[in-house]
Amino acid sequence: MHYTLHQLQVFLIITQTQSITKAAEELHLSQPAVSIQLRNFQEQFAIPLTEVVGRRLFVTDFGKEIAVAAERILNEVHAINHKTLAYKGQLAGKLKISVVSTGKYIIPYFLNDFLKVNQGVELKLDVTNKMKVVESLEQNDVDFSLVSVLPVHLQIEKIDLMSNKLYLIGNSEETFNDSFYETSLLDSLPLIYREYGSGTRHVMEAYVQENKLPIHKKMELTSNEAVKQAVLAGLGYSIMPLIGIKNELTHGDLQIIPVKGFPIQSTWHIIWLKGKNFSPVAKAFLNFITQEKARIIDEKFGWCNQY
Known part of the structure; x- marks a missing residue:
């Protein structure tokens, strides 16, 4: 057998994600590159390591045993590298x-x-x-x-x-002229929420409840990037952390809507x-x-x- 440490690593990540696509993302490789490594690794064994059923990838019982061995080998290699560096005082x-x-x-x-x-x-x-x-x-x-x-x-x-500052934001299509709006403005704006369990959503909902605000919930999305793209497209407004919208504010694609009580601080x-x-x-x-x-x-x- 002539498998490499790289092949062991690729195979281990495939078994952990059970997906060529997800493994490629985690390894920062292309999907074809991951598939080639899996095929080359598989060719060294007479027993299947994985199987595809209904377009889903499954790891065989034999594959699971090889994955355990691969993890053990990779951990030992890491330990050798770490001990070498430690011996050198790093x-x-x-x-x-x-x-x-x-x-x-x-x-x-x-x-x-x-x-x-x-x-x-x-x-x-x-x-x-x-x-x-x-x-x-x-x-x-x-x-x-x-x-x-x-x-x-x-x-x-x-x-x-x-500190983490959160502002009410919208795209640049509509003009907001007042220096500060009352919180009642939120009742007239379709708001885009993060998914349940998100820290941003928790802070947002705590503010809404504390101020007893009526809210028009437009949609719910599962990432800040998805929320940002929806706001940019004009699908609604949202309350977002300042830290994630620097470029869009600089280029004028998004605007902060001035509302009393903002920014929300966490x-x-x-x-x-x-x-x-x-x-x-x-x-x-x-x-x-x-x-x-x-x-x-x-x-x-x-x-x-x-x-």
């Missing part, structure tokens, strides 16, 4: 972070310098909805999570990272399970965030202050 290991979808606009800036200095650190970053982020934290699958709404059922510790938090036993990598990252967050906010997010 920080090495995995840093695992789960991030709510809107957090993708900020977390890279808090990782960039840390990863540049510590090139032996391997990052696993999962960007998903709030419910899955909290679930990954609860199951201790990650070192840290980035959220704007704290989970109330978990014992956690946290660092308040930076806070981005880095959280972890109380009493968690940190790895050297996780401990180093926490120290880095504590020491450098003010500088990063000033350098990368100073533009927020003009709104």
Whole structure:
């Protein structure tokens, strides 16, 4: 047999996602490239590893056993690499972070310098909805999570990272001339919501309930990007985090509609399970965030202050 570590990695991701398309996305490869790697790997075994039924990919029992072995081999290879770097005096290991979808606009800036200095650190970053982020934290699958709404059922510790401002926004087709509108304006605008469980939706609904506002709910979408595109297309209005609409505001494609009581304020938090036993990598990252967050906010997010 002449399978490669790359083939083992590709096959393992395929078994985890049960999809060539999803595996390609996670590996940042094209679908044909993933299919070729799977075929080349399969050719080295007389027993099928996968099968396709009704256009769905399934992993055979034999394939599942090979996936377990592949994961064990890859973990050993990572351990060898980490031990080599540690022996040379470099920080090495995995840093695992789960991030709510809107957090993708900020977390890279808090990782960039840390990863540049510590090139032996391997990052696993999962960007998903709030419910899955909290679930990954609860199951201790990650070192840290980035959220704007704290989970109330978990014992956690946290660092308040930076403020999160949410504004009522629309596209540039309609003109709003008043310097500030009453909150009753929301009753006349068709609003686009995030899906249930989203942190943005939680903050939005809390504001609506606190102010006893009648709301005309237009539609519900499953990502901030989908909401933004719907607003750009003129399908409605929404309450969105400022952090995710910088380019659209700069180019005049979106506008902030001035309403009394806005922006709605929340806070981005880095959280972890109380009493968690940190790895050297996780401990180093926490120290880095504590020491450098003010500088990063000033350098990368100073533009927020003009709104």
